[in-house]
Amino acid sequence: MIRAIIVDDEAPSRQLVREYLGAHADVQVVAECGDGFEAVKAATELAPDLIFLDIRMPKLDGFEVLELIGRKLAVVFVTAYDEHAVRAFEVHAVDYLLKPFTPERLAEAMERARRRLDSGDDLPIAALAAAARPQGAFSDRVLVRDGPRVSVIPVGKIDFVEAQDDYVSIRAEGKSHLKQQTLAELETTLDPARFVRIHRSYILNIERLAKIELYAKDSRIAILTEGSKLPVSRAAYAKLKLLL
């Protein structure tokens, strides 16, 4: 049995996929979701095999949903916008249905989904995260999932980011959020005019910088407006001086 969820903010659209799937006895629709948060929650809690995913949705778009789910899952995009097609293939979607579509077209997508699920190919999370971001643009928010819950952190609210093994810990508004991503990966998504890698393990939002103090010979610390103290490497100090 293939367990599927349908994600679309328009009820008639979900209804149509559900109706067409009625002809496929090996598919069970375990959830219908009207927005991205619900989708992440359902995908985390229900562990479906297949997701029918709209791209333009409130709060989280389809690519962001995939980035947050981050687990093996066959994806069929369902959208009226064909300009997303290239990115859909970058994220290794099984198929891409353009609204409106026929039951035969959905059956074709199901055939490909069955083959994909049988082959047991993995969904590469890193490629997904990179593809989810439009080329050449910096993120204006960072998405973090804690179990089924999703936090959206506007980048302006980030104080600093600390590397912790395979994770990053994002400090914002007095709370720390853990995300499975390397500091280098996160750094490429942030605007370098606002976020500076001040140390091997730290990225700083320079708006939060109160002052830099000499701590020992050739060793400096940055003091943030909210009081945290972070080490500053010598190379980073030179870079900071240029920026400020």
Next chain:
Amino acid sequence: MHPLLGRGAWLGIYVAGWLLPGLLLTGLLVLSSDATWAIAAALSMPLALLQAFLCLAAWYLCRALPIGGTDLRRFAGTHAAAAIASSALWLAAGRVWAHAMPDLSDEIHAPDVFTKTTPALFAVGILFYLLGAAGHYVYIAIEASRAAESRAMDLKLLAREAELRALRAQIDPHFLFNSLNSISSLAGSDAGAARRMCVLLADFLRTSLRLGKHDVVRLDEELRLAAGYLAVEQIRFGARLKVEQDIEERARACPVPPLLLQPLVENAVTHGISHLVDGGVIRVEVRIERDDVVITLTNPVDPDRAASAGEGVGLSNVRRRLTTIYGPGAKLAVARDAATFRVELSFPVATEG
């Protein structure tokens, strides 16, 4: 045909204007012979009248030999020959008249006066021809610049019309794709609703085609079109999309450019309602303030979503259309706070017609 011929009043003024050259000619005859004023006038006035028409003949040559468009030797040669011919013709006619006119004096006879002044008259004839030709060239140049001016005006008008046409709202094809998808869905679950949506969609498309053909439409037609669009979208978005209208009654008859509201309403849905899980209310207000129609459109936006940098195509097209049509009398103001987006446009209440 000479531009003066066939225009009675102007021709009359022109001929009357030849009174002065006629008097000068009379003076010339008196000075260069022993003619009395009476004989000189009787001889020269008809000659002046004839010259008035001979000068007009230069028009045809001037038109055939435009300045700058003709080889200089041919230009000078043709006009010189024409001047001599014209003057000779004039003198021949003058001679006939001198013999034919009644004798006014016993001592002095018109043919004698004429013979005596022939060389001077020949020179005058040449001069008249040249002046006439010069006058015609001036006239041709003025006409040419006037024509160029009116052509430039025509082109400007055409360009403005083309610009307005280009700025006119186009229906977003994704609106159609999404609507067709909704119909496809309803066809399976609620055939009646599917049919109703087909009718709504057809009404909207037909109205937008009809309004698009006009330069101005009544504001209430424009509002009805916007309502038609929102009715279709309400089937897609269900309870997420609500609409409120507050329209000042006397504004309904105001003339407005067609499809002006369409891109704004579309923006309110695609950049507002569609980003919100719970949707919200699109509010349309129209009132008349002094001599302006003021239309305000308010829609909720997702506070977590950063405002897009700059203006979208829809909004900037509406702005350019307004300034092209109304000039500085029209305004379009955009305001966004955390949770709402508001666009206000105002333009003069023009009287219909």
